[in-house]
Amino acid sequence: MMLPSQIVLAPAGAEVPLPILISCVLGYGPVAGGSDVVLRGAYLSDASSVTIGGVECAFLVDSDTQITVETEAHAAGAVNIEVTTPGGTCSLLSGFIFQEAPDLSGASLSVTSGPHSI
Numbered sequence: 001m002m003l004p005s006q007i008v009l010a011p012a013g014a015e016v017p018l019p020i021l022i023s024c025v026l027g028y029g030p031v032a033g034g035s036d037v038v039l040r041g042a043y044l045s046d047a048s049s050v051t052i053g054g055v056e057c058a059f060l061v062d063s064d065t066q067i068t069v070e071t072e073a074h075a076a077g078a079v080n081i082e083v084t085t086p087g088g089t090c091s092l093l094s095g096f097i098f099q100e101a102p103d104l105s106g107a108s109l110s111v112t113s114g115p116h117s118i
Helices: none
Strands: 008-009 015-017 020-025 028-030 034-041 049-052 058-061 067-068 077-085 089-097
Touching: 008 058, 020 077, 020 089, 034 077, 034 089
Parallel strands: 028 089
Antiparallel strands: 008 015, 020 034, 034 067, 049 077, 058 067, 077 089
8 A cells, every 4th residue: 555655746747756765785895895685675677876875876677576786885974765656755864874884904813823824
């Protein structure tokens, strides 16, 4: 059952449902971008735009309930995901987290037990 707030009247008078975002599988990735994430929801098949943190992303509509998106570079932090269809735009607040890569420049590894201990 659709709620009245989920229906938009198209110019021809046909009802177009508002897209719904429920989750983002792999909701984190590097600030450099390049992560493939899966958005799940409903009424997504006519998506014309997907943004993550306000940045347009390349995407593939897999079905009416799933979209695969590739993230673009973005500053670190939690950001909103938005999907736009003819029915409107929906958001998943703080749906993705961009993370800085750890600085491993001063890291070292030493084995202290086992057959190859130092």
